[in-house]
Amino acid sequence: MNPLARTLTGMAGGWAASRVIGLAAHLQHSGPGAGSTSKAKKLQSRRSFTRNAALGASLIITAELAVGTVWLLWPNKTGAFGGEITIGETSVPEVQGTPFRYPEGQFYIVHTDDGVQALWWKCVHLGCTVPWVAGQTQFICPCHGSVYEYNGSRISGPASRAMDAMPVTVNDDGSLTVNTDPSAVIMRDEYTPAAAVPYPA
Template sequence: MIGLAARLQHSGPGAGSTSKAKKLQSRRSFTRNAALGASLIVTAELAIGTVWLLWPNKTGAFGGEITIAETSVPDVEGAPFRYPEGQFYIVHTDDGVEALWWKCVHLGCTVPWVAGQIQFICPCHGSIYEYNGSRVSGPASRAMDAFPVTVNDNGSLTVNTDPATVIIRDEYSPADAVPYPA
């Protein structure tokens, strides 16, 4: 009789409630920990993004001012000087010098100088630009963008590659070029 009472006591309505409570508690703990972990990940991403955004650009790299030595300035109508760190070409026309952003205005592909055709030709969709960055043909609707250029006293150039200062041009104008001493 004692054995039957013991069995009834352990098989009653509250028999499994202890293990269910542990399962519910572990589910709650899991949910809480998952929410806490997700919050920490989002906070870390925001902190890293903020630091990256506020970190100053390196001198001589894209986004800042870059100095180009006088020896790197091409002759009038000479092959453009390609500056990879600044993402631009220096071109020298009869009107002066320009720093052409090598990004195609159509969809942003890098536009190389094709010496054999004496033009900039976009490999993505075939936009063609003249030496001074003016549009010849293709899906691009306007001339290549340019960066502000300053000619220094020693003949070197300073190019401001901050995207906020880019010169957006519908077409080339001789006034776009900065006079360069001969």
């Protein structure tokens, strides 16, 4: 359920709860013994009931709103860098197709005959963001000129190894789940076919 729906559900729940409390109190005060009290006592009792019901309803709605607001504002790591990100099948490039760039996860999806990889766009030299240069079909770091192949292998420049990769899982529906936790990143000197995850044709 999305945060807005949760907030609205919470508000509806608070309203319903206040109605239940109000109804219960009303039934209690309209019982058989109520007729024996004086008019003044009845009036006072009704006022007290109304005040308590209104107070109870206000407290419940306020609590629900507070919970809904916290849910709404709480950072959601799903789909953001540091967590797991799922990429739909339609975003997976064809074999040797233009890398799919996913800024929120800081990776590129590349697809070779060996399978798919999620390449962290952070240059292994000093950490600059490495763009894909379509005209040269290479990743070329703008900072000091490190050059990487489509599969992440280092070609030249001060970088000491291949681009780092993020663990990828191929799901049954053809989507990919990428683990963008930096502590899970795979460092390798060079690309090897075993580094790619086979992807169904």
